Every structure is written in structure tokens, then in C-alpha cells.
Amino acid sequence: MLNQNVYLPGLHVLGTIHSNQSVLLSDYTHFKEWLIKQISDHELSALGDFYHSFEGGGYTGMICLTESHIAFHTWPEYNLLTIDIFLSNYQKENDHKARSLFDACVAYFSATAFDKKEVKR
Amino acid sequence: MLNQNVYLPGLHVLGTIHSNQSVLLSDYTHFKEWLIKQISDHELSALGDFYHSFEGGGYTGMICLTESHIAFHTWPEYNLLTIDIFLSNYQKENDHKARSLFDACVAYFSATAFDKKEVKR
Numbered sequence: 001m002l003n004q005n006v007y008l009p010g011l012h013v014l015g016t017i018h019s020n021q022s023v024l025l026s027d028y029t030h031f032k033e034w035l036i037k038q039i040s041d042h043e044l045s046a047l048g049d050f051y052h053s054f055e056g057g058g059y060t061g062m063i064c065l066t067e068s069h070i071a072f073h074t075w076p077e078y079n080l081l082t083i084d085i086f087l088s089n090y091q092k093e094n095d096h097k098a099r100s101l102f103d104a105c106v107a108y109f110s111a112t113a114f115d116k117k118e119v120k121r
Numbered sequence: 122m123l124n125q126n127v128y129l130p131g132l133h134v135l136g137t138i139h140s141n142q143s144v145l146l147s148d149y150t151h152f153k154e155w156l157i158k159q160i161s162d163h164e165l166s167a168l169g170d171f172y173h174s175f176e177g178g179g180y181t182g183m184i185c186l187t188e189s190h191i192a193f194h195t196w197p198e199y200n201l202l203t204i205d206i207f208l209s210n211y212q213k214e215n216d217h218k219a220r221s222l223f224d225a226c227v228a229y230f231s232a233t234a235f236d237k238k239e240v241k242r
Contacts, residue, residue, distance in 0.1 A: 050168070050169040050183070121203060
């Protein structure tokens with residue numbers, strides 16, 4: 001039961017993933033397709049998105065969800081990406097989905113190392 | 122001087138702002154216009170954005186920047202919004218801009234209280 005006086009919208013997972021998958025870090029085409037399926041598989045609802053490729057570099061993108069947002073930025077020159085998954089619990093508890101989606105990203109990019117921070121907010 | 126071995130893209134400010142400004146929390150029109158000017162004043166570069174209004178509720182939105190992203194979600198029923206400002210330091214140090222932009226948001230919404238977390242990532 002949510003207490004309106006101390007309402008915490010949800011869980012924000014802040015991830016940094018190290019990966020040697022330079023193609024996946026440089027071209028968002030496949031990631032975008034994969035992410036749409038993940039959002040559907042996690043029963044989340046996308047409202048809109050935006051992607052941008054940096055010439056000769058990585059890409060940046062975001063997806064607005066009914067449940068809040070996902071954002072990602074890649075730096076192929078550093079074998080690195082950051083990902084944010086913030087899912088609010090307005091109508092149902094989504095914390096496990098935020099963690100599951102992050103784990104899926106770690107596997108997708110064949111992470112050589114990763115850092116994960118969780119912020120309840 | 123950035124060390125490629127421990128490259129930290131930048132500073133992520135995660136804010137929660139309590140506000141009684143129900144109009145500003147329910148209708149993004151004025152906030153969007155204000156934010157465009159703030160981005161310009163802070164010498165940041167917007168690549169694209171997305172906004173969505175929830176019927177009878179708040180709004181959600183994101184702006185992709187060359188320097189990473191800004192995301193916000195409002196819950197007028199809780200007098201609450203969250204804001205994320207993640208600015209990378211790829212070409213220049215932007216930490217002070219992330220903090221300044223957050224302070225501007227606190228003032229803009231006439232915050233009655235706020236919580237601010239900083240994550241170097």
C-alpha cells in the first residue's frame with residue numbers, strides 16, 4: 001500500500017557496462033529492435049523514443065514509457081555504455097522488471113564488467 | 122585529463138522536487154519553453170525530445186543532448202516531480218552545468234522540499 005506522504009515513484013537502475021562488442025556499441029539498429037521486444041516481454045508500454053548516432057562514434061537514445069524511461073549512451077572508443085532504467089510503481093510494482101531488464105542488457109552486450117547502482121526514488 | 126582506463130562519462134543528478142505549483146506539474150507547455158532556454162543558456166546542445174501528457178494527470182518527457190540527457194516525470198496528485206540531468210564530460214567538464222540546471226529547476230517549481238543525489242558515472 002503506497003503512503004502518499006512518502007510516495008516513492010519507483011526504482012532507478014543506473015548501469016555502466018563494459019563491452020568489447022564494438023558493432024553493438026556503434027550501430028543502434030539491432031539494439032533498438034531487441035529493446036522493443038524486451039519492453040514487450042516485460043509488459044512495459046513505450047510512449048515514444050529518440051535515437052541519435054554520433055558520426056564515427058557511439059549513439060545515444062531514450063524511450064519514454066508509461067512507467068517512466070530508459071536511456072542509454074555508448075562510447076565504443078572506451079568499450080563502454082551507460083544505461084538508465086527508471087520504472088515507477090504507479091499502478092503496479094515494477095522493481096523486478098527494472099532489474100531483469102538491466103540483467104538482459106548485461107547479457108546482450110556480453111559485458112566484460114559492469115557497475116550497477118539502484119536508487120529508490 | 123581523462124584517463125581512458127577509468128573513464129567516467131560524467132555527472133548524473135537525480136532529483137525529486139516537491140512543489141505546490143499544480144499547473145506547472147500538469148501542463149508541460151511552459152516548462153518545455155523554459156527548458157529550451159535553460160539548455161541554450163547553459164550552452165548545451167539538444168538533439169531531440171519527446172513529451173507525453175497523461176490524461177487528468179502529469180506529464181513525462183526526455184531531451185537527448187549531445188552531452189547525454191534530461192528526463193522528468195510529474196505526479197501532480199502527489200505534488201511531486203523527478204528530474205534526471207546526466208551530462209557527460211566528453212569534450213569539456215560539465216558537472217557545474219548539471220548542478221546549475223538542477224538548481225534552476227528547484228527555483229522554477231518553487232520547491233517546498235527537494236532531494237538531490239549525485240552519481241559520478
